[in-house]
Amino acid sequence: MQLVVDTHTHTLVSGHAYSTVQENARAAKAKGLAMMAMTDHGPAMPGAPTWVYFENLKVIPPLLEGVRIIKGAEVNITDYQGRLDIPDTTLRKLDFAIASLHDLCLIPAGIEENTAAMIHVLRNPYIDGLAHPGNPQFPVAIDRVVAAAKQYHKLIELNNHSFTARAGSAPNCREFAVQCKAAGVRVICGSDAHFSTGVGEFDHVRRLLETVAMPEELMLNASAPRFEAYLQERKERIAKGDPGR
Ligand SMILES: [Zn+2]
Numbered sequence: 001m002q003l004v005v006d007t008h009t010h011t012l013v014s015g016h017a018y019s020t021v022q023e024n025a026r027a028a029k030a031k032g033l034a035m036m037a038m039t040d041h042g043p044a045m046p047g048a049p050t051w052v053y054f055e056n057l058k059v060i061p062p063l064l065e066g067v068r069i070i071k072g073a074e075v076n077i078t079d080y081q082g083r084l085d086i087p088d089t090t091l092r093k094l095d096f097a098i099a100s101l102h103d104l105c106l107i108p109a110g111i112e113e114n115t116a117a118m119i120h121v122l123r124n125p126y127i128d129g130l131a132h133p134g135n136p137q138f139p140v141a142i143d144r145v146v147a148a149a150k151q152y153h154k155l156i157e158l159n160n161h162s163f164t165a166r167a168g169s170a171p172n173c174r175e176f177a178v179q180c181k182a183a184g185v186r187v188i189c190g191s192d193a194h195f196s197t198g199v200g201e202f203d204h205v206r207r208l209l210e211t212v213a214m215p216e217e218l219m220l221n222a223s224a225p226r227f228e229a230y231l232q233e234r235k236e237r238i239a240k241g242d243p244g245r
C-alpha cells in the first residue's frame with residue numbers, strides 16, 4: 001500500500017533534528033509524497049523553539065518542491081490534566097497539531113495518570129491526535145484511549161520511528177492498530193523523521209497496517225484528498241467550538 005502523506009517530521013528548529021524544511025520537502029518529493037506535515041517540538045522540549053515560531057509558519061509557501069506543506073506542531077503534554085506547551089490562540093492558527101508525552105517534558109507516571117492525560121488532550125478541539133501513544137515509557141489503557149479518540153473523532157498515530165527508537169513499542173503499536181480497526185478510529189502514519197533521509201520512511205508501520213488488514217478508509221495517509229478532507233474537518237471543528245471543553 002502507498003502512503004502519500006507524512007504527518008510527522010522535524011526540522012533543525014526542534015533542537016535535536018538536523019534538516020531544514022526545504023531539505024525535508026526535497027526528500028518527500030523523492031519518496032513520491034504528496035504532502036508533508038512539519039511538526040516541530042513545542043517549547044517544553046529542551047532546545048525547541050518558542051510559541052512565536054509556530055505563529056509565523058505562514059511565511060512558508062504552501063508548496064515546496066511540489067509537496068504540500070502542512071504547518072503543524074508536535075505539542076508537549078506537560079501535566080496529567082492535559083496541559084499543553086503551546087497556547088490555544090496559536091494552535092488554532094495551525095493546519096494540524098499532534099500531542100505527545102516525552103520523558104524530557106513530563107516524568108512518567110502510572111497507567112491511570114498517563115491514560116487521563118491522553119484523554120484530556122483528545123478532548124481539546126485544537127489537537128488532532130496523539131503521537132506515539134504506544135511508547136512503553138508511558139503505559140496507558142489502550143482501550144480507553146481508543147474509545148476517547150472515537151468519541152472526539154480524533155486520530156491515533158502509528159509512529160515508524162517508535163519501532164527503532166522507543167524500545168518495546170511494537171506490541172503496543174499493534175494493539176493500538178487492532179483496537180483502532182475494531183472501533184473504526186482513523187490512524188495516521190508518521191515517520192517522525194529527525195533528518196531528511198527519514199522523511200516518508202514507513203517500513204514498520206506499513207507492515208503493521210498490512211498485518212492487521214487496516215481498512216483503507218481508516219488510513220488518512222493513504223490518500224492526499226482524504227487527508228485534505230480531514231484538515232477541513234479540523235477547521236470546522238475549531239470554528240464550531242467543542243462542547244466537551
Ligand atoms: Zn515525539
Ligand SMILES: [Zn+2]
Nearest residue numbers: 008010074192
Ligand atoms: Zn516527533
